[in-house]
Amino acid sequence: MDISYTRYRIYRECPEKYKYLFEDGRRIPLDGRASFGLSLHRVLETWLRGADCSLESLQDALRSRWLSVGYPDEASESRAYAKAERVLARFHGEESSRRTRLIGAEKEFAWPLGRHEVRGMIDRIDQLPDGAYELVDYKTGPSVPTPAQVADDLQLRFYALGAKRGLGIDAAVLTVDCVAAGKRVSVPYDPSGEEALTADIVAAADGIEAGEFSARTRYCPRCDFRAECPHSTAK
Numbered sequence: 001m002d003i004s005y006t007r008y009r010i011y012r013e014c015p016e017k018y019k020y021l022f023e024d025g026r027r028i029p030l031d032g033r034a035s036f037g038l039s040l041h042r043v044l045e046t047w048l049r050g051a052d053c054s055l056e057s058l059q060d061a062l063r064s065r066w067l068s069v070g071y072p073d074e075a076s077e078s079r080a081y082a083k084a085e086r087v088l089a090r091f092h093g094e095e096s097s098r099r100t101r102l103i104g105a106e107k108e109f110a111w112p113l114g115r116h117e118v119r120g121m122i123d124r125i126d127q128l129p130d131g132a133y134e135l136v137d138y139k140t141g142p143s144v145p146t147p148a149q150v151a152d153d154l155q156l157r158f159y160a161l162g163a164k165r166g167l168g169i170d171a172a173v174l175t176v177d178c179v180a181a182g183k184r185v186s187v188p189y190d191p192s193g194e195e196a197l198t199a200d201i202v203a204a205a206d207g208i209e210a211g212e213f214s215a216r217t218r219y220c221p222r223c224d225f226r227a228e229c230p231h232s233t234a235k
């Protein structure tokens with residue numbers, strides 16, 4: 001089977017939730033916060049892949065890639081749009097002074113793992129002035145992780161493994177770029193956990209393939225199915 005980071009993460013959190021989403025085809029409607037984050041990712045992808053690095057072209061990308069879904073009313077959406085303009089103006093200023101070379105935005109990777117295929121899309125890969133590679137994940141919420149949290153970030157570690165196996169790129173630095181908060185947190189990448197992560201991805205893919213969808217309740221309080229799921233501990 002093809003296993004992406006999202007499928008892997010959700011299966012690890014709760015196989016029952018995985019079943020709702022990926023076997024039964026249930027959908028979670030976007031709320032304003034998720035819609036805002038998705039819009040910013042779409043805008044940055046379009047702009048970073050384009051040839052025009054002006055602020056005007058970034059604003060054009062915002063107009064063309066903005067998603068209006070998920071907001072309770074027009075006023076909320078207008079506030080979110082104005083915030084996106086402010087966030088992107090600051091991002092543009094920082095980007096202009098960056099000394100890294102962009103290798104890819106929304107860069108896809110795929111690599112065979114036994115009878116499975118591991119796939120993903122990395123928000124951004126940069127090459128630093130000394131030639132080392134940096135993997136960047138854009139976050140659009142208000143919180144800023146600590147360096148220890150970035151070093152332990154499962155998504156970035158999944159992507160570092162994917163970059164190595166699927167693209168032949170050895171990451172030296174992992175960065176969470178909190179674009180809305182205007183902060184970047186970077187740490188050196190430690191590949192020592194790759195073997196354990198690989199084994200865990202195989203275990204998840206095997207479990208999905210075998211139809212093992214028993215419930216895990218640790219994340220019930222933040223699960224979108226908590227009101228209706230018979231195993232929920234957070235009704």
Ligand code: SF4
Pocket residue numbers: 014016017215216217218219220223224225226227229230231232233
């Ligand atoms: S409510 Fe709890 S047990 Fe049910 S799907 Fe969500 S996380 Fe799993």
